[in-house]
Amino acid sequence: xxxxxxxxxxxxxxxxxxxxxxxxxxxxxxxxxxxxxxxxxxxxxxxxxxxxxxxxxxxxxxxxxxxxxxxxxxxxxxxxxxxxxxxxxxxxxxxxxxxxxxxxxxxxxxxxxxxxxxxxxxxxxxxxxxxxxxxxxxxxxxxxxxxxxxxxxxxxxxxxxxxxxxxxxxxxxxxxxxxxxxxxxxxxxxxxxxxxxxxxxxxxxxxxxxxxxxxxxxxxxxxxxxxxxxxxxxxxxxxxxxxxxxxxxxxxxxxxxxxxxxxxxxxxxxxxxxxxxxxxxxxxxxxxxxxxxxxxxxxxxxxxxxxxxxxxxxxxxxxxxxxxxx
Amino acid sequence: xxxxxxxxxxxxxxxxxxxxxxxxxxxxxxxxxxxxxxxxxxxxxxxxxxxxxxxxxxxxxxxxxxxxxxxxxxxxxxxxxxxxxxxxxxxxxxxxxxxxxxxxxxxxxxxxxxxxxxxxxxxxxxxxxxxxxxxxxxxxxxxxxxxxxxxxxxxxxxxxxxxxxxxxxxxxxxxxxxxxxxxxxxxxxxxxxxxxxxxxxxxxxxxxxxxxxxxxxxxxxxxxxxxxxxxxxxxxxxxxxxxxxxxxxxxxxxxxxxxxxxxxxxxxxxxxxxxxxxxxxxxxxxxxx
Numbered sequence: 001x002x003x004x005x006x007x008x009x010x011x012x013x014x015x016x017x018x019x020x021x022x023x024x025x026x027x028x029x030x031x032x033x034x035x036x037x038x039x040x041x042x043x044x045x046x047x048x049x050x051x052x053x054x055x056x057x058x059x060x061x062x063x064x065x066x067x068x069x070x071x072x073x074x075x076x077x078x079x080x081x082x083x084x085x086x087x088x089x090x091x092x093x094x095x096x097x098x099x100x101x102x103x104x105x106x107x108x109x110x111x112x113x114x115x116x117x118x119x120x121x122x123x124x125x126x127x128x129x130x131x132x133x134x135x136x137x138x139x140x141x142x143x144x145x146x147x148x149x150x151x152x153x154x155x156x157x158x159x160x161x162x163x164x165x166x167x168x169x170x171x172x173x174x175x176x177x178x179x180x181x182x183x184x185x186x187x188x189x190x191x192x193x194x195x196x197x198x199x200x201x202x203x204x205x206x207x208x209x210x211x212x213x214x215x216x217x218x219x220x221x222x223x224x225x226x227x228x229x230x231x232x233x234x235x236x237x238x239x240x241x242x243x244x245x246x247x248x249x250x251x252x253x254x255x256x257x258x259x260x261x262x263x264x265x266x267x268x269x270x271x272x273x274x275x276x277x278x279x280x281x282x283x284x285x286x287x288x289x290x291x292x293x294x295x296x297x298x299x300x301x302x303x304x305x306x307x308x309x310x311x312x313x314x315x316x317x318x319x320x321x322x323x324x325x326x
Numbered sequence: 327x328x329x330x331x332x333x334x335x336x337x338x339x340x341x342x343x344x345x346x347x348x349x350x351x352x353x354x355x356x357x358x359x360x361x362x363x364x365x366x367x368x369x370x371x372x373x374x375x376x377x378x379x380x381x382x383x384x385x386x387x388x389x390x391x392x393x394x395x396x397x398x399x400x401x402x403x404x405x406x407x408x409x410x411x412x413x414x415x416x417x418x419x420x421x422x423x424x425x426x427x428x429x430x431x432x433x434x435x436x437x438x439x440x441x442x443x444x445x446x447x448x449x450x451x452x453x454x455x456x457x458x459x460x461x462x463x464x465x466x467x468x469x470x471x472x473x474x475x476x477x478x479x480x481x482x483x484x485x486x487x488x489x490x491x492x493x494x495x496x497x498x499x500x501x502x503x504x505x506x507x508x509x510x511x512x513x514x515x516x517x518x519x520x521x522x523x524x525x526x527x528x529x530x531x532x533x534x535x536x537x538x539x540x541x542x543x544x545x546x547x548x549x550x551x552x553x554x555x556x557x558x559x560x561x562x563x564x565x566x567x568x569x570x571x572x573x574x575x576x577x578x579x580x581x582x583x584x585x586x587x588x589x590x591x592x593x594x595x596x597x598x599x600x601x602x603x604x605x606x607x608x609x610x611x612x613x614x615x
Contacts, residue, residue, distance in 0.1 A: 051419070098602045105362065109556050110601050113594045116549070120594070124587045239545070243426050250423050282438050289430030296420045296427070297413055 014164065018157045026156035028272045030163060032265065034224045037167045039248045039260040040174055041217035046254050047178070048210045049190035050107050053242055054095065054115030055218055060237030061118065062088040062219025063226035067138040068128055070227075077141050081166075081223035088219025089212045091118075096208040112239070123234045134233025138226050153228075163224050170217050175257055177213065186210050251295045253302020262303050267291075329460035334582045335575075340467040342574035343474035344529045348547055349554040349566040350478060351525035355403075357498040357561045358518035359411050361421035365429035366551060367544025369523050373399045373530025374539045375436055381534075382447045392531045399527025400520040402432075407519040412512070429544070436541035444540040470532045477525065478567065485563070494518060498561070553597045558609055565609030 018026045042055050066084030069075040075083065095114050102110045122129040129135070141153040141162065151158045177183050188196040189206050197203050226232050244267075252263020270291065275284045299305065348370055355363045363369075376395030380386040386394070410424040453465040485491035497504035497514040505511050537543065554573050558565025573593055580589035600608060 098598055102601055102605045105560060106556070106601060106605055106607075108362075109552055110598065112552070113556075113597050113601075117591055117594045117598070120587055120591045124585075124591065247423060247426065250419060283434065285430040286434035286438075289427040289434065292427030292430070293410065293424050296417075296423045297410075300417060300420060 015161075018160050023156065025273060026160065028268070030156050030160050030228060031225075032268050032272075033160060033163045033167050034221050034228075035245075035248075035264050035268065036261050037170050037221040037224070038218055039245055039252075039264045040171055040257070041214045041221065042245055042249055043254055043257065043260045044174055044178065044186075044217075045210055045214035046249065047183070047186040047190060048207045049193070050103070050111075050207065050211075051246070052099075052211070053108055053112035053239070053246075054099075054118075055214070056237050056239075056242040056245060057115035057118050058088050058092055058215040059218040059222035059225075060122070060232070060234075061091050061215075062222030063232050063237070064122065064129065064135070064222075065219070066223035067135045067226045067232060070139045071135065071137075072128065077139055077227055081220060081227065084223035084226075085216045085220035088222065089216035092212045092215030093208060096211050100204055100207055100211075115242075116239075119234050119237060130233070132234060134231060134236070135226075136231045138230050138232065140230065141227055159228050163228070166220070166224065170220060171261075174217060178257060182206075182209070247292055251292065251299075251302060253304035255301065256304050256308075258307075259302050259304035262307070266303060329458060330582070332457070332461045334578055336461065336463050336467075337582075338571075338574045338578040340463075340471060341578055342571040343471045344533050345550055345554055345574055346478065346567045346570035347474050347525045347529035349551045349558070349570055350481065350563055351522035352551050353555050353558075353561060353563055353566045354518050354525075355522040356555070357563075358494060358515055359407070359415075359421070361411050361414075361425070363406070363522070364422060364425040364548065365406070365432060365544075366522075366526055367546075367548030368429045368432040369399050369402060369526040369544075370530035370547045371436060371539075371541065371544040372402060372432060373527030374534035374537075374543065375440060375530075376527070377447060377531050377534040378440060378445050378539055381450075382445070388450045388535075392528060395531035396524050396528045399530070400524035402527075403519040403523025404516060406523070407515055411519070412515070433541050433544075440541070442541060444538040447535045447539065450535050464536075466536055470529075470536075473528065473532055477528065481521065481525075482563075490514075490517070550593075553593055556607055557597050557600050559607030562607070562609035565607060569608065 018029055021029065038055070038059055045052055045055065062084035065087040066080040069080040069083055070077055095111075099107060099110050099114060122134070123132050125131070141151075141159070143150070143152050145151065151162060153159050153162070178186075185196070185201055185206055188201065189203050193203050222237075248264040248267055249260040250263070251267060252261065253259035267288075271284065271288055275287055280287065295303075348366065351369075352363060352366045355361065355366070373395045376398050377388075377391050380391035380394055381388050406425070406428060410428060411421050414420040414424055449466065450469075451465045455463045455465065455468065457463070485495055493504065493509045494514045494517060496507065497509055497511050498518075501511050504514075550573070554569045555566050557573065558567070558569035573596075576596065577589045577593050580592050
């Protein structure tokens with residue numbers, strides 16, 4: 001089958017998807033779409049080899065910025081979402097000065113501390129952040145019509161289409177960045193940082209760049225979330241969600257662009273739909289934790305390794321004359 | 327004012343005691359296994375629930391229940407070593423994720439066994455040592471302080487003065503060289519996990535009657551322990567103890583004079599400052615980062 005036909009079939013499936021689901025499942029689908037952007041942006045950050053624990057708080061920076069811009073200054077919602085991303089990227093640049101003095105384990109914990117400080121500041125200062133209760137009544141996306149379809153943003157299906165388009169566009173940019181010379185340099189910074197430095201690459205600058213870009217997209221995903229749920233508070237961006245992002249990335253596998261997304265989709269469907277439908281409310285974390293442990297023990301290179309095995313076998317069958325060196 | 331200072335100082339000593347027990351266990355595990363045990367706060371929680379089940383539930387004498395809690399959590403540590411950390415030895419991030427999975431399992435088990443609501447435990451003793459009208463030290467807190475001093479001294483003696491302690495430190499420094507000297511890495515790993523988990527468990531058990539026991543109590547404990555081991559320098563037991571005392575002092579005083587959230591912010595900021603000035607922590611070396 002030609003490649004574009006597969007793409008069209010996938011697109012049609014994505015468009016049709018919400019119509020076969022219940023209301024609560026449609027809502028989960030919206031969150032899933034937003035989380036796909038979050039975890040994909042996280043992968044860009046991990047390209048340079050550093051695992052930040054501040055990514056979810058940075059997402060929150062986007063959410064808080066966009067919410068405050070619309071609420072206090074009356075900025076038009078789509079513009080404020082974009083600005084949310086920009087502000088998240090700027091905060092990341094600021095954080096990079098202390099954080100990139102550290103490496104490995106220290107970076108992990110240092111980024112966690114930096115994130116917690118931001119989160120606690122939201123909690124401590126009621127003006128303008130609303131304290132522990134957060135910000136309520138955030139303006140929703142204004143409704144609009146594109147002729148044959150009217151977007152009503154209190155409907156999860158509408159918001160799913162809207163977020164889907166934005167996320168798809170962002171993913172495309174992230175993909176282009178990864179395949180560009182800059183993205184290749186990110187890889188070099190990870191695997192050969194001494195060599196990269198010796199050949200004139202400013203390792204620190206590239207780490208900062210990856211951190212800023214990843215944070216910008218995380219900020220946009222936060223803004224998408226804020227204008228959907230209408231309420232944000234410091235607890236929404238705590239370490240629990242960060243742990244989930246980390247898990248999605250590792251269980252999915254971080255060697256490919258689609259690995260973390262695969263992890264996010266599979267684990268969310270498993271957790272939210274399968275386990276919830278089974279009515280195992282209290283057992284859910286238990287089963288989820290067990291799945292995490294089993295997958296890390298028996299599938300160390302992630303879900304993507306299964307996909308790769310399958311596609312490689314198919315490629316080998318269809319093109320046996322290719323030399324293995326290729 | 328002097329009274330308030332003295333009282334806050336006493337509170338800080340109590341806080342330093344249980345924090346150092348938890349943090350030293352975490353450092354020991356990291357040192358020997360090379361893995362960050364995210365489930366360490368839940369080991370603390372497991373120790374507290376041992377008291378809920380045995381002391382509050384079955385009326386077992388308190389100190390017997392604490393001893394049982396220590397053994398139980400130590401065995402949880404052995405289980406983690408065998409089932410998670412040994413198979414994932416060459417995958418540091420894998421060990422981290424596995425310990426997060428284990429954390430979720432322990433939390434879910436606590437919810438299923440005891441409910442989400444916090445449990446209150448009947449006080450072990452109502453006795454209070456009064457230094458003056460306003461400066462008072464509840465005896466239950468004194469137990470925690472004594473336990474910390476005794477256990478940490480015993481650990482120090484074990485690590486610095488016994489052959490097995492040397493072996494443990496050797497395998498923390500250089501596992502391969504230690505193995506070549508005939509030290510069983512598996513054996514030292516088991517002992518380190520048992521002691522490390524047990525220390526968290528006993529801290530949880532002893533403080534259980536003094537705090538509100540709930541399935542999510544491990545969260546703030548692990549955050550505090552992380553701050554402490556980073557400030558002290560990862561892998562340094564002395565550093566962990568010194569940093570526990572320093573952190574407890576700062577945190578308790580800021581909490582008393584301002585508020586708890588600000589105290590958390592100050593604690594985390596201090597940690598960042600230490601990391602910026604000396605990225606390996608106060609007592610840490612550049613190895614094993």
